[in-house]
Amino acid sequence: MSLPEIPKSLIPFLQEYLPKDVPDRTVVTLTYAQSLDSRIAAKKGEQTKISHIETKTMTHYIRSKHDAILVGVGTVLADDPKLNCRFRIPGEAASHPRPIILDPHGKWAYSGSQLRQIAATKQGKAPFILIDNTTAIDPREQQALEDQGGRFVKLRFDNKDSPVKNWDLILQKLNDLGIGSVMIEGGATIINDLLTAPKLVDSLIITIGPTFLGKEGVEVSPISQVSLKEPKWWQGTQDVVLCARLNLFYTSI
Ligand SMILES: NC(=O)C1=CN([C@@H]2O[C@H](COP(=O)(O)OP(=O)(O)OC[C@H]3O[C@@H](n4cnc5c(N)ncnc54)[C@H](O)[C@@H]3O)[C@@H](O)[C@H]2O)C=CC1
Ligand SMILES: Nc1nc(O)c(N)c(N[C@@H]2O[C@H](COP(=O)(O)O)[C@@H](O)[C@H]2O)n1
Numbered sequence: 001m002s003l004p005e006i007p008k009s010l011i012p013f014l015q016e017y018l019p020k021d022v023p024d025r026t027v028v029t030l031t032y033a034q035s036l037d038s039r040i041a042a043k044k045g046e047q048t049k050i051s052h053i054e055t056k057t058m059t060h061y062i063r064s065k066h067d068a069i070l071v072g073v074g075t076v077l078a079d080d081p082k083l084n085c086r087f088r089i090p091g092e093a094a095s096h097p098r099p100i101i102l103d104p105h106g107k108w109a110y111s112g113s114q115l116r117q118i119a120a121t122k123q124g125k126a127p128f129i130l131i132d133n134t135t136a137i138d139p140r141e142q143q144a145l146e147d148q149g150g151r152f153v154k155l156r157f158d159n160k161d162s163p164v165k166n167w168d169l170i171l172q173k174l175n176d177l178g179i180g181s182v183m184i185e186g187g188a189t190i191i192n193d194l195l196t197a198p199k200l201v202d203s204l205i206i207t208i209g210p211t212f213l214g215k216e217g218v219e220v221s222p223i224s225q226v227s228l229k230e231p232k233w234w235q236g237t238q239d240v241v242l243c244a245r246l247n248l249f250y251t252s253i
Helices: 010-015 053-064 073-079 114-120 139-147 163-176 188-194
Strands: 027-034 039-041 068-072 098-102 128-132 151-155 181-186 203-208 228-235 240-246
Touching (some): 010 240, 027 039, 027 053, 027 188, 053 203, 068 188, 151 163, 163 188
Parallel strands (some): 027 181, 027 203, 068 098, 068 181
């Protein structure tokens, strides 16, 4: 499916929140779509459409501006996503980000996935799977991945009780792999952790759809208070988009 043109006003709106070249580190954009009651899916394991076609196109435009796109294993198991870029500037080649899957314990199988079909048909790149160095890798999975230009990347996730500390390791590894910018799409576990890590997140871009997904939904609600700075709002036909940066300290009234 090809997407329609992006609303013209979104391009200048997003500009200052998109990654710039920063030497020696990977720039991070945290971006996702949520309901009015801060849910990103209607139920655990259930992929839920929140974005209007305009903001879906925006997400693919943002994908085109990053070297990589990262999601957790909970998201690939729930959504079987494509993680490619279906946004096209007429006359230009597609700019697909490298999918990065955070799967320390090897719970996900690449071989039966949509991502594999996407890579096989050259509609996107094969993923890099970040896996703990103590987790056994199935040689057939490794072969399937490497045949298409993907790979397993071993990491020593030694901060098992501190997900935020693991992010230092993850981002250092991405930088070592030559990835200058990463768009992190979720899921909830990752978003909730990163919202409390202002030093790691360069920009936050949230699409908010006019829907309540209810108490059974997958909630975004960080463990502690988080305040935002430089907030800017865009209003579309159906959704609003919030761009902001995370404040280093919570500021109460
Ligand atoms: N509406 C939206 O924009 C989006 C919605 N989603 C939804 O989110 C849901 C999935 O969320 P979750 O279940 O929370 O899964 P998740 O995708 O956040 O993955 C969580 C898993 O990732 C790994 N992980 C996360 N942080 C880690 C760290 N710092 N170090 C090592 N490993 C780490 C762990 O294995 C953890 O169990 C799905 O229902 C999906 O549809 C996902 C992305 C975007
Ligand atoms: N921006 C946005 N809006 C929604 O309504 C969504 N449900 C999501 N979900 C994220 O997009 C991934 C699916 O990507 P593909 O279309 O398969 O490439 C999904 O895994 C979530 O990360 N995002």
